[in-house]
Amino acid sequence: MMFKKLLIGICFVLLHVNLIAQNIADKIQVRWKLVETVPSKANPVSRLTLVNLTNESLSCQGWSLWFNFMRRIDPKSIDPKFSITHRNGDLYELEFKNTQMQLPAKGTFEIDFVTLGTIPNYTDAPAGLYVLGKEGKSVETISNYVVEPVVFSREQTLQNLSAQYEENTRLELNNKQQLIIPQPLSVKTSPGKFTLTPKTTLWADAILSAEKDYLNEFMKNTFGFSFSSTDKQNASIKLMHNPKLEAEEYSLNITDKQIEIHSSTSTGAFYALQSVKNLIKGDAWGNKLTGLDLPLLSVKDKPRFGYRGVMVDVARNFHNKQSVLKIIDVMAMYKLNTLHLHLNDDEGWRLQIPTLPELTEVGSRRSVEYFNGLALQPGYGSGAKATEQSFYTESDFVEILKYAAKNHINIIPELETPGHARAAIKSMEMRYRKFMAKGNQQEAEKYLLNDFGDQSVYSSAQHWNDNVMNVTMPSTYRFISLVIDEIGEMYRKAGLKMKTIHLGGDEVPRGAWEKSPKIRTLMDSLKITSVHEVWPYYISKVADLCASKNVALAGWEEMGMVNKGKGMETNPALAKKNIQVDVWNNLIGGKQEDLAYKLANAGYKVVFASANNFYLDLAWKNTYTEPGHTWAGFTNIYKSYSFLPSNYYLTVYEDSKGKKVEPSFFDKKEKLTAKGKENLIGIKAAIWTEKVTTGDRLEYMLFPRVLALAERAWRAETDWEKSGTYNKVVLEKEYASFMNKLGNDELKKLAQLNGGYNFRLPAIGVKIMQNNLVLNTEYPGFDVYYAINGSEPKKYDKPIAYDKSKIYKFKVVQGKREGVETVIGLN
Known part of the structure; x- marks a missing residue:
């Protein structure tokens, strides 16, 4: 009888723990804030606050809080009553060291931690929060989550707005309006x-x-x-x-x-x-x-470049067919002709491959089911539960191909290999287990991408430790070959031929392959002594594979590089393999500023995807309310417009940290040769979507900066772009003319096309002049409304008398859309 009572008691406790885990999400609010609000401060302190919304204390037993956070957390900085553990990628778990702890009724837990690096804006905040019961027995999404805004002082606000005002005055250099974007020959x-x-x-x-x-x-x-x-x-x-x-x-x-x-x-x-x-x-x-x-x-x-492109990452966060079709419409309007779709990465596989259904059954789903291999782990705020149909069906892709062709746009699909391949690897692991359970080892291993005996230790750029294909295994090449063939069949169904396949090739982390028995066997057979030499072996193999299929190979810059023990450098040996390289790395201060020119001079066909100018996932400017990445600096439309493809050094005035760069900085950097200039076949923008979770945000980041890309990709090289003749005054006058056309005409068209695009509205500049507030906007054609101390909003048409005791609020208004509110407050 005593044993029976004990068993009933244990079962009651377990049930109670499970119910707590299931219901805890509805009973708490989670808040996140920056404790230190100096913009872009190194290693700032963040605070997660757990708030009990009920009148009863809540047990901390049996559950933990999970969230995605792209920054690294210093585990030593956390109150010892708690722990925050990095699991993989950007996924963290917050646990209670003492499970007997109680979150008091209407009480709070404040958990401070140091974030390594910086947190420049609100899109770096933790996301996708959920409560998980121990051993995954229950899961609930945190719906009551608040990212607290950073409040700047009146002095800081006025300083930032005054700087924006001065930047906006570029428009005053020319009141003429360019007739056509992009500028004709x-x-x-x-x-x-x-x-x-x-x-x-x-x-x-x-x-x-x-x-x-x-x-x-x-x-x-x-x-x-x-x-x-x-x-x-x-x-x-x-x-x-x-x-x-x-x-x-x-x-x-x-x-x-x-x-x-x-x-x-x-x-x-x-x-x-x-x-x-x-x-x-x-x-x-x-x-x-x-x-x-x-x-x-x-x-x-006629165009300057034959390749005028945009790369859209649909892997990190999926963007559906309609979003892609809308992008195609704008590309076509401004004479861009290449859409590069990044279809897979560590966090997602987004194209149905009929022969390998696991790629979308597992690789397109992110949820807590990753524990049993049925999904990938939550990432980039995706949350605990999978969003269904987060991939293009075969018919979707055929429709995209047809629509692009109708608009004279070529689609280049990207199959990311051998790094950034976790979604494919985990999908093929599930396939392996499925066939092994049937006793069919041969079929199980047919498309396997990783070596279970590999003990290599590494961490990728996005903090993954298991995202690299093993390039010695025949099954890896069998997998790549099959996927190329099946995508090629989709082109045929669209009445087209796939001309180019992009096989990725970037950011294989240091440490990968170093403790793989299969890699060691390969090295011995080839009589090579360094794992670095495995890289050109792989590139040569996939180049030959593509050539055998009569498909051109494209990849990121590393395909034309090799590590000889001192870091990656140009590899002329593979230049004859007909590989197109997309070069993003011109990070100012990163020592690879001339990489695009080096590769073009070495004989590679180069598409320049300048991170400094055309990575459109970068934040527009350094303000907490502006979304986007900041690792390569900030990119407003002027920075995109001012890119000079054949000699971009001429318009670089600061490094990625905002530090002034002297012209002599580039004296020892390689310049384009005549041969190199012939090999520079185009330019493109790229948008990575770690922080881009919706179609509206995608459009906000792309437009209107894509129009500046179109201008530089199409417009002929001018005399003043060349060394010795460059004239910044002429550039800025032409920029003002371009912006007059963009603001007064083109954005009005984008407001109508396809029901309207969520393009970025211009930033407001405010300056105190003779005790009045004077306003201007980043581009013309938009109205500004203001309110004083909560008054009815009025349209700005003349300077506003300034009173330090009052609160001023400003907004750009365009039809039914309103920009971010700008506030000059009391603090």
Whole structure:
């Protein structure tokens, strides 16, 4: 009887613990704040506060708090009553050392810890919080979570706003407005206008008939009317085939009688039509009109680079088909022609591969089920429970390919290998276990990506210790080959051919492969002594694999590099393998500022994805309310616009930490040779999505900075870009002209297209002048409203009398959208 009572008691306790774990999330609030609020302070102190919302004390037994946090935590800095343990990647567990602890009724626990590095803005805050019962028996999401804002003093606020005001005055250097974005090769204007009306007629050569249909569809959807067809002689708009022009080249002539477009391909005609769309005033878009005025001009145009791209990471946080299609529409408007989709990484696999269903069954799901191998662990705020269908089905991808092709955009899929491959590795582990359970070892090992005997110890850039494929195993190459073939089949279903596959190749961490028996066997067979030499072996193998499939190989810069014991350096030996390298690393102060030029000079085809200028996951500026990464500095639209592809050194004035850089800093850096200039085939922007969890945030980070990329990718090199002739004054005057066009016209179009884009609204500058507050904005075409001490908001139209005892609030307003509130307060 005593044993029975004891057993019942134990069961009651276990049930009680489980119920506590299940219900604890509803009974607490979690708050996070920066205790030290000096902007970008090194190793700041953070505070997690657990608040008991109930009138009863809560037991700390049987549960722990889990969260994602991209920064590293110093475990020695934590109150010994608690522990915060790094599990893997960005996942942490907060535990109570004494499980007999009670969180008092209406009471709090404050847990301070030191964060290594910096916390520059709110997007670095812990995310995806959940409560987990011990042994994973229950899980609940923390819904009541607050990231406390950093409150700056009135003096700090005015200092920041004054600096923004001075930066905004760049617009005053030129009141002219660029006619077309991107700037054509040649434009000659004449007085007068040509008016598009429902009576306007249209004709096209047969080879250009698709663009004729495209123009009519655009006019009908945007303005409510289209053009009737007629013969060539009587047409008001003529799309004419001229085989002498290059593939993307066109001419556009608008007189008071007609519009003539000449091109050798539908692509050239398509770009001519984008220029016509660009000439239509932004205020007209979205209105049902009977007449649209165009200026009279003559344009001759072709692009500077054949590769004009954007890379979108859909692996870290998934972005659905509709988001991709919306991005394609804007890319097409501004003559960008390559969309690089980063489809897999450590935190997700996002494309259905029919032969390997585990890739999406496991690799597209992040949840607490990772304990049993049915999912990946939560990451980047994804939370405890998996979001279903976080991948593109085969039909989704075929639709994306077709839509991109219609808009003259090439999709380059990326299969990240051999590092950044954890999603694939864990998926194939699950496949291995499934077939081993059936007793089928041969099938189990067919696509296995890791060696279970590998005891290597490493930590990747994102703090993973198990994310690198083993490149000695035939199954690794079998896996890569199969995935390439199945993606290629999707292209065929779309009526296309996959021309290029991107196989990643970046950031294999130090320590990987060093304690792998299989790697040691390979090294012995090749008579190599350093694990570093395994790297070019792998690159050569995948290059040959791609060549055998008649598919070009692209990869990140490391594909053209080798470590000879002193860090990564250019590897000329593989330049003849026809590898395109995407070079991001020009981190100012990082000693690889000239890497893109070195690789181009060595014979590699280089696409320059300058982290310094075109990593659009970087925060726009150094303010706590501006989202994004900061490891490579800050990137506003001026910094993107001022990138000069053939000699970007000319416009670098500070390093990634904001420290001034003297021009002599680049004297010993390698310059592009004539051969290197031929090998610089393009530029692209990249957006990594660790902090980009929604479609709105994706659009906010991309636009309008992508328009500056389009300008630099298309526009011809000017005389003043070259060493000895560079003129900053000319650059800034042209920037003002570009921004006038962008703010007054193009962003009004993006506010209408596809129901509107969540582009970043301009920052407000505020300065005290003669005891008045004067305001300006980062780009023109937007209204600012203000309120004083809670008054009804008024539109700003003249200086505001300043009184230190009052609170001033300002907002940029664009239609139904409002910018972040700017407050000059009492503190």
